Amino acid sequence: MPHPKPTGSFVALITPMNEDGSVDYEGFRDLLAFHAEHGTSAVLIMGSTGEVSMLSPEEKRSIIAKTVKMRPDGMLMYYGCSGNNTQAAIDMVRYAEAEGADGAIIAAPSYICAPNADIVDFVEEICDASDLAIGFYNNPPRVKTDLHWDDMLKLAEHPNMVVLKESTTRVGQVAQMCAAKPDLSIMCCCSPNLGLVVPTMSLGGHGTANMTGNIIPAEFAVISKPWTGPQDAENFKTAYLGNLDMLHFAYSAINPVAIKSLMRAVGLPSGPLRKPLKPLDAPALKRGLDIVSRLGLEQKYGLRVRPDLAA
Numbered sequence: 001m002p003h004p005k006p007t008g009s010f011v012a013l014i015t016p017m018n019e020d021g022s023v024d025y026e027g028f029r030d031l032l033a034f035h036a037e038h039g040t041s042a043v044l045i046m047g048s049t050g051e052v053s054m055l056s057p058e059e060k061r062s063i064i065a066k067t068v069k070m071r072p073d074g075m076l077m078y079y080g081c082s083g084n085n086t087q088a089a090i091d092m093v094r095y096a097e098a099e100g101a102d103g104a105i106i107a108a109p110s111y112i113c114a115p116n117a118d119i120v121d122f123v124e125e126i127c128d129a130s131d132l133a134i135g136f137y138n139n140p141p142r143v144k145t146d147l148h149w150d151d152m153l154k155l156a157e158h159p160n161m162v163v164l165k166e167s168t169t170r171v172g173q174v175a176q177m178c179a180a181k182p183d184l185s186i187m188c189c190c191s192p193n194l195g196l197v198v199p200t201m202s203l204g205g206h207g208t209a210n211m212t213g214n215i216i217p218a219e220f221a222v223i224s225k226p227w228t229g230p231q232d233a234e235n236f237k238t239a240y241l242g243n244l245d246m247l248h249f250a251y252s253a254i255n256p257v258a259i260k261s262l263m264r265a266v267g268l269p270s271g272p273l274r275k276p277l278k279p280l281d282a283p284a285l286k287r288g289l290d291i292v293s294r295l296g297l298e299q300k301y302g303l304r305v306r307p308d309l310a311a
Contacts, residue, residue, distance in 0.1 A: 003103065003133035005162045005185040006042035006076050007206045009224035011035060011213035012049040014260045015063070017271035023059055027269030029070050034268070036072035038301075039221030040213060044105055046080035048142065049211040049256045053110075054274040061095060068100045078103040078135065085109060086122050090129040103133035105165065105209075108145035119145050120154060127160040135163030135185075137209075142167075149176040156182035163187060165209040171199045178203040190220070191251045192244060201227060201236055212243075212250040214259050215268070216297065219243050245291045252287075253280060262288040266297070267304035282307070 013035075016027030028045075035043060045067055046052040046060060055063070064079050071077050079096045081104035083089030093104045106126060108119045127134050136155060140146035146168060147155075155161050166174055167189045174196060177186050188196040190210030197208060206226050213220035222239040225232055240247075252258045254277075261280040263270040265288070273279060280288070285307055297303055 003160065003162045004076065005133075005206070006078070006103075006135075006187075007185060007226055008041035009039060009213050009217065009220040010042040010044060010076075010078075010163075010165075010187060010207055010209045011040045011217065011220065012044040012047040012209065012211045014211075014214055014256050014263065014270055015046070015050040015052075015055070016269040017274070019271065021272065021274065023055075023063060024269060024271055025066050027271065028063075028067050030269045032067070032070050032072055032075070034301075035213075035217050036075055038217035040075065040217050041207070041221070041224075042076035042078060042102075044078045044080060044209065047105060047137075047211075048080075048139075049214070049259070050080065051256065051274050051277070052080045052082070054277075060092065064096050064099050064101060071102075076102040078105055078133075080105050082107045082137075083109065084111075086125050089122075089126050093126055093132055093134070094130050097130045097132040101132065103135060103162065105135040105137055105163070107137040107139055108143045110143045113144045116145065116147055116151055119147060120151050123155050123161070124158060127155075127158045131160065133162045134158075134160050135165055135209075136161065137165040137167065139165075139167040149173050149180075152177060153180055153182055156184050163209070165189070166196060166200070167194065169194055169196070171196065174200050174205065175203055178205065190223075190247060192247045193251055197223065197240065202233070211255060211259055212247055214256075215250070215262060215266075215292075216243055216246055216295070218300070243295065246288075246295065249288050249291055252284065258284070258288065261285055262292070265289060265305065265307045266292060267306060 016024040081092040
């Protein structure tokens, strides 16, 4: 049976933590309800925004098992299942499938800098190993490997490959994928510095795999809506330009430092960052809080600004 494909706003959630550094599962529950209320159609738990590389194997399995039971109606639940080798990724994907996940996102293993042909084989082996929906995160800044559109179109032929999350700077990469019309959702990251959101949506992309939606979910539901007519394009332009300051702020420090620091300062479930990451300093955080105020997010989302909590 074909897998449902995520469209619209696909938010990479932060991992909320308690003050002692443990995972805050009630925080996850609150965040999922928050996103369901404000138009998020799918979430990625344990992506890079979720500090996945600093979670233990036991924490990863626990997060999957517990949060999948919190799934809001109509929301797809994906999990970051990348591994440092093929078998590790397969094991995590199979675990997520057994627990009832809707899908998994994988990226090339970091640090090893494998050639493209090896990563294509890596992805295909993972797709063959289960019947879970799989998305590939093409993110060369994090892992060096950079799949060409020919590689991605080959992977798109697999029935379990359902999402491309593109994070290069090449508009041509997205254009070639959209022109080929493969049977998968074509999405991109939300950073304005990467320059892909506007061309991805205008060329027929299916949404954004974003992390700024952690703080502006309703706005990202508008930005991420596939264009079916002129009004969608106009709504996109208004939302994108109106929230451009927040988009830039979200990427003003390595992900997820800026967004998680800001969430903590406005009372959203977040908690501390895992060391060695540190929260934003006071001047940088103030820039984010000023944007919150200018956009009227306190009133819209019922936020409680407490900058002292983010220290």
